[in-house]
Each structure stands twice: as C-alpha cells, then as structure tokens.
Amino acid sequence: xxxxxxVGLSIAYIVLIGLLIAPNIGLFLTWIHRKLGARMxxxxxPPIYQPWADVIKLLSKELIVPETAxxxxxxxxxxxxxxxxxxxxxxxxxxxxxPLAFVGDVIVVIYLMSMPALAAMIxxxxxxxxxxxxxxxxxxxxxxxYELPFIMAALVPILKxxxxxxxxxxxxxxxxxxxxxxxxxFLAFVVMVMVMQAKLALPPFDIPEAKTEIIAGPxxxxxxxxxxxxxLAHAVMLLVVACFVSNMLLGGLIVSDWSSYVVILxxxxxxxxKILVVIIIAAFIRFYNPRLRPDQAFGMFWKTITFIAALxxxxxxxxxxxx
Amino acid sequence: MSGLITWARIKSPWLFHFNSGSCNNCDIELLDALxxxxxxxxxxxxxxxSPRHAxxxxxTGIVNRQTLPRLKRIYDQMPNPKIVxxxxxxxxxxxxxxxxxxxxxxxxxxxxxxxxxxxxxxxxQAIIDGIVKALAKIQALRGGKR
Ligand code: SF4
Numbered sequence: 253x254x255x256x257x258x259v260g261l262s263i264a265y266i267v268l269i270g271l272l273i274a275p276n277i278g279l280f281l282t283w284i285h286r287k288l289g290a291r292m293x294x295x296x297x298p299p300i301y302q303p304w305a306d307v308i309k310l311l312s313k314e315l316i317v318p319e320t321a322x323x324x325x326x327x328x329x330x331x332x333x334x335x336x337x338x339x340x341x342x343x344x345x346x347x348x349x350x351p352l353a354f355v356g357d358v359i360v361v362i363y364l365m366s367m368p369a370l371a372a373m374i375x376x377x378x379x380x381x382x383x384x385x386x387x388x389x390x391x392x393x394x395x396x397x398y399e400l401p402f403i404m405a406a407l408v409p410i411l412k413x414x415x416x417x418x419x420x421x422x423x424x425x426x427x428x429x430x431x432x433x434x435x436x437x438f439l440a441f442v443v444m445v446m447v448m449q450a451k452l453a454l455p456p457f458d459i460p461e462a463k464t465e466i467i468a469g470p471x472x473x474x475x476x477x478x479x480x481x482x483x484l485a486h487a488v489m490l491l492v493v494a495c496f497v498s499n500m501l502l503g504g505l506i507v508s509d510w511s512s513y514v515v516i517l518x519x520x521x522x523x524x525x526k527i528l529v530v531i532i533i534a535a536f537i538r539f540y541n542p543r544l545r546p547d548q549a550f551g552m553f554w555k556t557i558t559f560i561a562a563l564x565x566x567x568x569x570x571x572x573x574x575x
Numbered sequence: 576m577s578g579l580i581t582w583a584r585i586k587s588p589w590l591f592h593f594n595s596g597s598c599n600n601c602d603i604e605l606l607d608a609l610x611x612x613x614x615x616x617x618x619x620x621x622x623x624x625s626p627r628h629a630x631x632x633x634x635t636g637i638v639n640r641q642t643l644p645r646l647k648r649i650y651d652q653m654p655n656p657k658i659v660x661x662x663x664x665x666x667x668x669x670x671x672x673x674x675x676x677x678x679x680x681x682x683x684x685x686x687x688x689x690x691x692x693x694x695x696x697x698x699x700q701a702i703i704d705g706i707v708k709a710l711a712k713i714q715a716l717r718g719g720k721r
Contacts, residue, residue, distance in 0.1 A: 290611075290616060295617075296617050299586075305586035305587040309586075309630070314654035316652075472627065
C-alpha cells in the first residue's frame with residue numbers, strides 16, 4: 253500500500269516539477285537572455301511570450317526524417333537530451349529538498365549534464381548530413397577540452413564539504429558562508445562560468461553549431477517537433493547549469509527554515525537572485541564576445557582554464573580561512 | 576487549439592534567405608532589415624541557417640538555370656506549413672534580367688509564391704511590411720494547408 257503511495261507521489265513529482273515547471277522556467281530564462289541581448293544592442297527585443305510561441309510553432313510543424321538518416325536514432329536523440337536534463341534538474345535540490353537525493357548525486361548530475369551534448373552528437377551523426385558531421389566532430393573536441401577543468405572545479409566544493417551529496421555541500425555553505433567568497437571557490441566559479449558557456453554552446457564557444465560556418469551543426473536536419481525538443485532541452489539546460497553553479501558555489505538553492513514566512517520569502521528571493529546572477533553573467537559573456545576559432549577555444553580550455561582549475565583545487569587544501 | 580497554433584505561427588516566423596541569382600542589392604537590403612536598427616526580433620523574426628528550421632523562404636533575384644534545381648530542392652526541404660516571399664523586382668517579375676538567355680524564373684514560375692515585395696531593391700520598411708502581409712495571410716488561412 254505504502255509502495256503505491258510512493259510511486260504515485262514520485263510520478264506526480266516528475267510530471268509536475270519535471271515536465272511543467274522546469275521547461276517553463278527554462279524558457280523564461282532564454283527570454284531573459286534574448287531580451288538582455290536586445291537591450292545591449294539598443295533595441296526593444298522579443299516580447300515575453302516569444303520562447304513559448306517558438307516552441308508551440310515548432311511542435312505544430314511537419315516532421316521530416318531525411319532519407320540518409322538512421323531513423324530510430326535520429327528520432328530518439330532529442331528525447332534523450334530532454335529526458336536527461338530534466339532528470340538532472342529533478343535530482344538537484346531546488347528549494348533545499350528533493351525526494352531523489354542520494355549519496356553521489358553530484359557525480360550523477362555531472363554526468364547527466366554532459367548528456368545533451370552527447371545526444372546532439374548522436375542525433376547529428378545519425379542524420380547523415382556532412383555539416384552535422386563537422387559539427388559533431390567539433391562538439392566532441394570541445395567536450396574533451398572542457399570536461400577536465402569542469403570536474404576539477406566541481407571537486408573544490410566536494411573536497412571542502414567532504415561529501416558527494418548536494419545537501420551536504422549546501423549545509424556546509426550554510427555554516428561557513430558561500431564558497432564563492434573564498435579564493436579557491438572564486439577561481440572555481442570563474443572556471444565553471446566559462447565551462448557553462450561551452451556546455452550551453454553559447455558564444456564565444458558556439459563552435460559546434462556556428463550558424464555562419466556550418467549552418468547549425470548537429471541540428472541541421474532537425475525540423476519541427478524534434479527541433480522543439482532540442483530547444484526545450486537547451487532551455488532546461490540553462491536552468492540546470494544555473495542551479496548547479498548556485499548549489500555548488502553560491503551557497504545553494506535552499507529555504508533554510510520552513511516555519512517562518514519571512515525566512516521562506518527572503519530565501520525564495522535569494523534563490524531567484526542566485527539563478528539570475530548566473531544567467532546574466534552568461535548573457536553578458538554571450539553578447540559581448542564573438543565566436544572563437546576552434547583551436548583558440550581548445551587552447552584556452554587546455555591552457556588557461558585548466559590551469560586556473562588546478563590552482564583552485566590546490567588552494568582548496570590550504571587550511572586557512574578564506575582560501 | 577488551432578487558434579493557439581495560428582497565434583504561435585504568426586508570432587514566430589523564422590526566415591531562410593535564398594539568393595537565386597540576384598545582383599546582391601536585394602540581399603544587402605534584407606540583411607539591413609535584420610539589423611538592430613529595425614529590430615525585427617520584436618515580431619519574433621529570426622534568420623535561420625538551415626531550411627529545415629525555417630517557416631518563410633525569402634527568395635531574391637531572378638531564377639536562372641543554375642539555381643533552378645537548388646531552389647526547388649530547398650523549397651522541398653522546408654517543413655510544412657511554409658510561405659514563400661519573392662523579394663525585389665527581379666524575383667517578382669524578372670526586372671531588368673527578364674530578357675536574359677539563361678532565365679528560368681521569375682520565382683512564381685518555379686514554386687508557389689505567397690507575397691511579392693517589389694522594388695529595386697525594396698527598402699527595409701517595405702520588406703518588413705511584406706513579411707507582415709505574409710503573416711496576415713497565415714491568419715486568414717487559419718492553419719489551413721500549405
Ligand atoms: S530587384 Fe533590383 S536590386 Fe534586387 S536583385 Fe533585381 S536588380 Fe538587383
């Protein structure tokens with residue numbers, strides 16, 4: 253009897269939070285990105301309903317599977333992208349609690365966050381388009397160059413809190429202040445922001461889908477509903493990345509005390525501010541930088557950013573406050 | 576439901592630009608219309624790189640023998656429903672090239688055209704007006720075929 257209850261609640265949780273709330277927040281965040289970009293160029297920019305209109309329109313369009321494509325793989329890749337990012341969002345604590353918390357959830361989320369890029373690669377290579385092939389090859393090289401510094405930066409809070417659980421990392425930061433205010437935490441934050449840009453394939457690291465060079469990279473052949481799924485996955489990924497950085501370094505998305513209304517309100521406000529800060533930093537980097545050449549981007553990740561990540565990792569062992 | 580879809584289609588027209596042999600002035604004007612000065616993203620208009628992503632095919636220039644098969648193929652590559660906009664005098668009627676020896680156009684001889692924007696080249700305001708007319712056509716059809 254109890255088992256049925258648990259199953260029902262879990263399904264309700266997944267449907268409500270994962271399929272309704274997460275995509276909508278994600279689309280709202282993409283609107284913020286586009287609006288900010290417009291304001292930076294002194295124009296008015298798209299209205300607030302724009303991302304929803306785009307997705308609904310794409311969902312209503314014809315679905316074309318190219319003759320050269322491997323049908324099943326081509327059709328399943330966008331689903332894989334969306335499912336994995338939603339799962340990553342569900343595992344992470346959003347208001348300080350999640351029924352899906354377990355030991356090692358940080359590792360699982362790190363893996364899930366690289367799945368959308370993998371799904372794009374799978375779908376791109378299944379589409380049989382030469383532009384997609386070039387995009388896939390670029391995406392692969394980019395993954396190889398950013399995953400190492402990303403994991404090194406993620407190790408900083410893990411080592412500080414001595415735990416692989418999000419809740420423990422957040423509780424550690426509740427006690428000792430957000431990690432971004434320490435030197436190693438700040439360096440890790442810088443690394444994560446740059447890697448985040450590459451994970452989301454935003455300029456200056458939009459190398460895999462460079463519109464002016466290889467059309468849309470892995471997404472060239474995707475049309476209609478499948479493209480909508482990829483857009484949704486990208487929107488949710490924006491949210492997931494912002495949540496991940498906030499949970500690891502910015503003190504966590506948590507409501508510390510559920511009994512007092514004042515605390516709940518201020519903490520909810522703080523959660524929104526933390527996510528928005530990460531999103532706005534990403535928007536600024538995105539709209540003030542042109543695309544890097546592939547070798548420049550890979551060199552930057554392997555040399556500068558990996559070095560900063562290593563430095564952060566070493567500094568996190570120094571047993572002095574604020575290091 | 577169909578009302579919602581029509582609304583979404585009007586609010587989010589993504590363009591694909593194809594040069595079927597224009598003198599390049601029309602292309603420059605189209606890109607001009609897409610600059611921040613005119614800010615067509617207000618209407619949800621975006622320029623897409625792939626015909627698979629696009630809703631509106633903007634054709635500039637007279638269609639010549641060499642671009643004819645490519646234009647047909649790009650038209651077929653676009654997912655339904657789609658609209659075609661013929662941009663410039665050349666695309667609408669042939670213009671100064673209509674007597675040429677290698678001409679296969681104008682555009683409406685090859686693929687069905689929904690909106691004609693005359694002008695040599697048309698001003699960006701005229702281009703935006705033409706796209707808006709195309710959207711009005713979607714509204715009139717209310718999600719009908721094509
Ligand atoms: S209409 Fe005029 S400007 Fe446009 S392609 Fe033809 S000749 Fe050039």
